[in-house]
Amino acid sequence: MPRSAGMKLHHLGVQTTDIDNCLEWYLEFFGAQKEWQLDHFSELTQRRLPGIRRLVEISAGDVRIHLFDRAGHSEMQPDPNGFIFQHVCVSVSSPEELGEMRSKWIELYESGRFSFASTEQPTEIVVDDEGVQSLYVYDVNGLEYEISYMPEGTR
């Protein structure tokens, strides 16, 4: 058995300049829940992430995300043509959820309760030849998520 056979994605790490804005948005948009938080960090973490002040783990379904607050965040977006994790895709279990999440995104954006790094609006929901449906949205930090519905039999 290859060593990678037991490998699973454990969590994503998202750094932000305003943890309260980010946390509230993630809880509401993804319908996530807060799992735990930390405000003391190892010497290694402080060396890797200077200025880290707080880390909050949230979860939604099987997805875990670590949101962390960085003092001295540049508030800059990375070069979209550079070496970046371009997007993260999470799947949902029904096509209706895609429409609901698109509406939810717009509702939260228009509520004025959150500050967004990008004014980019959600895409339309696209359907590929195999019936996979996808929606692309940005989080409050300008990071791109794909939200997909995969019909049975697709992978």
Ligand SMILES: [Fe+2]
């Ligand atoms: Fe994708």
